[in-house]
Amino acid sequence: MNRKKNITLLYFFVIVQLSVGVIFNSNAQNPSGKLKISLIHTVNSHLLRLNDSVYRNDFNETYKITKLKYYLFNFKLNDIPLYSKEGKYLLVNAEKNENVIEFEKINNGSYSSLSFEVGVDSADNCSGAQTGALDPLNDMFWTWNSGYVFFKLEGTSPYSTGDLNRLEYHLGGYKGEDALITKINLTNIDELGNPASIPVAGKKETEVTIALNLDCFWKDGKVSIKQNPICVSPGKNAKKIAACFSSLFSIKSIINH
């Protein structure tokens, strides 16, 4: 009797082990490096505060910001695509306490550059109803002219000639000449201003903080509030304003836990 029981148990364990083995084995040989990217927003040398703080741009125009939302995707280290469980897109929203995306299964090494794109892949602009970061509920989809708003910046400024002194930049566009999906390539700079690597090692998670400096929004686009308080559709004007994308971002810090 006892022997029979033992055999029963033995078979049971064999089956359990086999099933468990199948599930977990597939992970065994994969790279284990982890990278966490967080976005912060600065303006006039301070962290951006929505709604109440008054800022000044290079044209000496004052303004307040009420909303800042944008899409980032296609993160790469040295041109090697990174994989995140959270999906393809990070919808950054300055209203949130933190804006973070985590990547895993990265090969250990020292990387010299981190790149990503601002916007939404052109295919995802015309593939129908989407979910997650691209859900139209996120209020980043143009209902009257299909396509995503890549970058949304809203506020007020006494220099705006718009209704209620509105500042409203809804920048996007994925078609032909109007396309403004922008690739950003960042390199790490050490305290002395020399290029430094981005380390990814073992099971430690590397944390990279990227800063978006809003001062550059008006600087490089050479677009003053007075001239351009509002732009809410794709086209030449959006393209001109979005020229600033390439200089907005920089690596603020790298921590390797």
Added chain:
Amino acid sequence: MKIKYFFSILLLWGFACLFVFFTESNVNYTPLQFEIPKGWPAPPNNIFTKNKLTEEGFQLGKKLFYDGRLSKDGEVSCASCHQQFAAFSNYDHDFSHGINNSFTKRNAPALMNLAWMTSFHWDGAINHLEVQPLAPITASNEMGEQLDSVLLKIRKDSSYKRMFKAAFGDTVISSQRMLRALTQFTGNLVSSNSKYDKVKRGEANFTEFEKRGYETFKIYCASCHKEPLFTDNSFRNNGQKLNRLNDIGRAAISNKKEDSLKFKVPSLRNIELSFPYMHDGHLYSLYQVIDFYRNDIDTAQTSLDPSLKRKIILSEKEKKELIWFLSTLTDSTFIKNKRYAPDGK
């Protein structure tokens, strides 16, 4: 002995697997086949690849189509401006009514054979059928509602919970599921059983009048209103003057000067039922439309379609024959099809 035990355990394991399988997928979908009418081209983009067509999804889409809760005041549904008896256009309305006595700025088009369309709206602003409902739902002069409010409202309705579960496997009511269900309904509005279709299939014959009208059609109209869908999905300037709303059409979307006053070529199927005509509905009869093409094309416009630069000369007799032919594009089985009508009607 050993073998016996082995098999009994294997059997138990098998039962366990079956149990898990059935509890996970206790929803039985009824797959629907999207039929391409005989002699028609395949739809340019298959809208039902990711959005699997099922009877449950179609029925849910129909309920949403006829539901006023998609609008802010609960009064305006998709069907308010897309009426089945008018081939899902807005009968006898140049512009349609939105909430708060507002008016739309363009004529509501007939909804049919949408699976063959490459873009939607008169200016082609909408690039996929699934995202089209977002435009009328959120437009202040149409349904004037916000997407999250719509979802909140329909989530409260237990019949929707049941129908979303039947269509998608669980009771989650997301924007994507709502839009895909609507697409399963609207994408299935296929009109392919007019007298014209019967003639093409060898089931009927044109009268002498209709036959001569068809010949005229082929000479003057068919290059843009291409058979069998009676549109080539292109944008063209057919020589109308800039209207009182300064509607420049496609150019507002493409940002191209050469697209000024271009509008999407509408299908002529069920044309008899979808009056008034043109993007602003300013022509009330087919007689007026043909008179417009004979006499009123504004040839001074630089973006005028090349095919309309030469004056169209038609006799009164030819005009009548052409209208006889256009009447053969009316599909009475389409407008009476109970499958497209709200439940209980």
